[in-house]
Amino acid sequence: MAQKVAILGAGLTKFMRRAKETGKELAFEAARMALEEANMDISEIDCVVMATAPDMFDGVHMKGDWLSDGAGAKRKPYMRSYVGGGSGVFAIIHGWYLVASGLFDTCLVVAEEKMSSCMPHPQGAFNAIYDQFLERPLGVNLLWIFSLEMMRYMHVHKISLETIALVSVKNKRNGLDHPCTQKGIAGEYTVKDILNSEVIAYPVYRLMVSPVTDAAAAIVITSEHEAKRRTDNPIWIEGVGWCLDTSYWTNRDLYYPKYVEYAARMAYDMAGIKDPRKEIHVVEPYDPFAYKELHHLEGLLLADKGEAPKLLEKGFWDRDTKDGIPSCPSGGLLGVGNPIAAAGLMKVIEIYLQLKGEAGKRQVKREVKRGLAQAWGDLMQVGTVVILSK
Amino acid sequence: MKFEGISLGLKEFEKEIKVEWKGKLEYEWDCGIALSKFMEGLKHGKILARKCYACGRIMIPPRMFCERCFRPTDEWIELGDEGEILTFSVSFVNWDASRRKKPEIPAVIRLLGTSENMGILHKLGEVGDTLEEVLKNVKIGMKVKAVWKKEKEREGAITDILYFKPIKRRK
Ligand SMILES: [Zn+2]
Numbered sequence: 360m361a362q363k364v365a366i367l368g369a370g371l372t373k374f375m376r377r378a379k380e381t382g383k384e385l386a387f388e389a390a391r392m393a394l395e396e397a398n399m400d401i402s403e404i405d406c407v408v409m410a411t412a413p414d415m416f417d418g419v420h421m422k423g424d425w426l427s428d429g430a431g432a433k434r435k436p437y438m439r440s441y442v443g444g445g446s447g448v449f450a451i452i453h454g455w456y457l458v459a460s461g462l463f464d465t466c467l468v469v470a471e472e473k474m475s476s477c478m479p480h481p482q483g484a485f486n487a488i489y490d491q492f493l494e495r496p497l498g499v500n501l502l503w504i505f506s507l508e509m510m511r512y513m514h515v516h517k518i519s520l521e522t523i524a525l526v527s528v529k530n531k532r533n534g535l536d537h538p539c540t541q542k543g544i545a546g547e548y549t550v551k552d553i554l555n556s557e558v559i560a561y562p563v564y565r566l567m568v569s570p571v572t573d574a575a576a577a578i579v580i581t582s583e584h585e586a587k588r589r590t591d592n593p594i595w596i597e598g599v600g601w602c603l604d605t606s607y608w609t610n611r612d613l614y615y616p617k618y619v620e621y622a623a624r625m626a627y628d629m630a631g632i633k634d635p636r637k638e639i640h641v642v643e644p645y646d647p648f649a650y651k652e653l654h655h656l657e658g659l660l661l662a663d664k665g666e667a668p669k670l671l672e673k674g675f676w677d678r679d680t681k682d683g684i685p686s687c688p689s690g691g692l693l694g695v696g697n698p699i700a701a702a703g704l705m706k707v708i709e710i711y712l713q714l715k716g717e718a719g720k721r722q723v724k725r726e727v728k729r730g731l732a733q734a735w736g737d738l739m740q741v742g743t744v745v746i747l748s749k
Numbered sequence: 750m751k752f753e754g755i756s757l758g759l760k761e762f763e764k765e766i767k768v769e770w771k772g773k774l775e776y777e778w779d780c781g782i783a784l785s786k787f788m789e790g791l792k793h794g795k796i797l798a799r800k801c802y803a804c805g806r807i808m809i810p811p812r813m814f815c816e817r818c819f820r821p822t823d824e825w826i827e828l829g830d831e832g833e834i835l836t837f838s839v840s841f842v843n844w845d846a847s848r849r850k851k852p853e854i855p856a857v858i859r860l861l862g863t864s865e866n867m868g869i870l871h872k873l874g875e876v877g878d879t880l881e882e883v884l885k886n887v888k889i890g891m892k893v894k895a896v897w898k899k900e901k902e903r904e905g906a907i908t909d910i911l912y913f914k915p916i917k918r919r920k
Contacts (some may be wrong), residue, residue: 378757506838
């Protein structure tokens with residue numbers, strides 16, 4: 360039997376287009392803040408897990424090892440979690456099994472991304488995710504896979520651009536209340552504003568894309584007996600799940616993320632959840648692009664296939680919903696920023712704060728006992744899911 | 750709560766003390782067993798797929814093992830050079846985020862004769878130079894045909910196919 364695992368503290372840096380701090384410095388600040396909340400010293404941490412996405416962003420070979428000092432890992436059992444954009448949520452899964460297994464009692468989970476160093480644009484680093492034999496010679500860029508997937512999703516379910524734009528409107532508004540939001544990202548926008556922005560790769564408009572961001576995030580997790588000794592109100596990790604699909608991404612029907620469904624089913628089974636639409640009260644699906652929030656809500660089985668956009672129009676995913684499920688109350692990647700690995704852990708932290716009732720202006724109106732964070736990454740390929748509860 | 754981080758504007762960033770490094774590595778990748786044969790086929794204007802007898806799938810890109818059945822695949826199948834559009838996009842951005850006036854039109858194309866959803870990434874051509882024109886001329890599900898490089902210019906690469914273009918139906 361796995362031992363229960365709790366979250367005791369969380370830390371975040373500001374989200375920034377260009378941070379003065381190095382990646383190590385950012386990681387340190389987030390880790391220090393998480394330790395402070397947990398009221399723990401680094402000497403009380405048994406092991407460290409760190410998520411950080413492509414080495415190519417930093418131009419540092421095995422940057423997980425280079426950054427480890429900033430994550431407090433010196434002379435500790437240390438592991439890097441890396442499944443591209445899915446890394447932030449994968450890191451807490453990784454930390455969970457180190458503690459749940461009984462091997463360790465405490466774990467510091469840190470996620471960091473510094474994208475701004477990569478010139479002329481970090482998007483270039485992503486070209487290397489495409490197949491080097493058959494795809495890269497075509498002159499690829501990262502936006503292609505998203506615009507191709509979005510087009511397929513819209514085509515199969517007959518979803519309008521106006522509806523997809525509503526995701527940007529919702530998340531950019533929610534992001535206004537996040538204290539770490541990146542300058543110029545959040546705001547009051549209308550659907551018209553979104554569709555008046557530049558078409559970068561149709562059907563993707565500029566305001567449907569999350570920005571380039573530097574930031575770090577961290578949490579402290581412990582075993583049940585450590586948690587009970589240290590706090591009266593721990594937040595528990597109830598379920599985790601992850602799944603990787605084939606890298607032959609053009610051989611799958613892109614309208615539906617099956618791998619997210621499989622990851623979600625694994626987490627629901629572990630948490631004993633039979634009806635996620637009733638038992639999940641707040642959700643942070645991964646939203647690097649506007650359509651992806653809807654795509655992921657369907658993969659998470661929180662809406663039938665093709666129904667997430669209709670529920671969006673009805674306000675079902677709004678932060679102040681009474682009978683719906685608030686989705687991306689943080690503002691998400693569209694409203695706060697997208698420091699790849701740190702963005703995923705930011706979502707876990709949002710669910711943690713919502714369950715503690717400490718989300719401030721972002722606190723959802725409905726009662727919440729259980730929440731879910733999800734991230735996605737690689738070549739339309741990986742889903743990572745964690746379920747937290749009071 | 751205090752959140753750390755010093756956010757630099759573009760002008761401040763340019764004035765920062767910085768160190769620069771340019772990686773100068775090059776790679777030469779063997780195409781392996783399946784793709785070497787596929788590329789050789791392209792040189793001769795042929796598109797080759799691979800069939801797995803266990804699941805019955807006819808697969809492109811071809812592979813020597815079936816990732817679904819996890820067993821070796823069994824047979825080479827020559828396909829025609831016509832397919833249907835599964836999805837497409839109209840891209841105005843280059844990899845370095847610079848903008849382009851004339852869009853590129855990447856598409857996932859399923860070649861006729863392959864199994865369901867067996868798409869490959871390629872580009873569309875002869876469908877217009879503006880967003881409006883492309884959206885008028887291209888529909889998902891539409892049939893397209895490969896436009897090849899001249900035979901003596903082919904080198905055994907995916908770019909031996911220049912692009913796919915719509916098949917005009919006789920009225
Ligand atoms: Zn097979």
